[in-house]
Amino acid sequence: MTIKGVLFDFSGTLFRVEPTEAWLRAVLDDLEVPLGEGESARTAAALERAGALPGGAAPVAVPAHLAELWAVRDQSAELHRAAFTGLAREVPLPDPRLYDALYSRHMAPQAWRPYDDAADVLAELRERGVKVGVVSNIGWDLRPVFRSHGLDPYVDTYVLSYEHGIQKPDPRLFALALEALGTDPRDALMVGDDRRADGGAAGLGCAVHFVDHLPADRRPDALRPVLGLVG
Known part of the structure; x- marks a missing residue:
């Protein structure tokens, strides 16, 4: 053949894609949200367990309320955004702007x-x-x-x-x-x-x-x- x-x-x-901690740090810096090194590392680890970074680690467990959405997440831009921002929102972040900013960051060429x-x-x-x-x-x-x-x-x-x-x-x-x-x-x-x-x-x-x-x-x-x- x-x-x-x-x-x-x-x-x-x-x-x-870039490591989860670098992904989070880039957005924290861009929005000028203060977060200490130790807390940043713990938050990045929680986001990684949640599977919130597209292209990163898979979720340890998909929450029941996101399961149907997760199964079809790649069928449209809207579904993809909803699925991954939904996973990110399982993790408390110090500024609500971070959820959408994190999603936007992963699409940037420099994130890859x-x-x-x-x-x-x-x-x-x-x-x-x-x-x-x-x-x-x-x-x-x-x-x-x-x-x-x-x-x-x-x-x-x-x-x-x-x-x-x-x-x-x-x-x-x-x-x-x-x-x-x-x-x-x-x-x-x-x-x-x-x-x-x-x-x-x-x-x-x-x-x-x-x-x-x-x-x-x-x-x-x-x-x-x-x-x-x-x-």
Whole structure:
């Protein structure tokens, strides 16, 4: 089999969001909300347990009143915002402005870091003539993140769940990306970190390769094997 197109997940695959404590500190500083170092660390830990940072740790437990919303959070921008600000509101914060500001912060390009090998792998795929799509369960436009970090020239199409009202593992989302690339599923590879969501591509006949969702400094070269799979 010759791979002619590669689909990549976004968060935890090509990019990693900043640590929860840095996320909180950036917003505290921006709004000039005073919070001591110890209290800031405790609050960040509580937000992490709540799963309030999109792209960060999953909630330890989703509150019952948010369970239905959580299940469909990536189907629209409104649902995504409501789900994550809802989780954040489970944690007492010293200023009510922080909840919306935290949500806004996670969409900023500077809140994201590409994995160290992402640019090299995408550039090599482009050099080989392999088409690339990004397929993400998300509630906002991630294209500015790719542009800001210089990776946009390597991506042929973006298929984002909130723009289609469909979220992975629904095979229709992968099918939209493959149609945009003009690639048969049997000639495609899906690369992601979520075995359930990203594994949905296998239902179309795509090969699937998984990487671990780790902090960027702990995963320097997990994407490089993709080049060997492409051949």
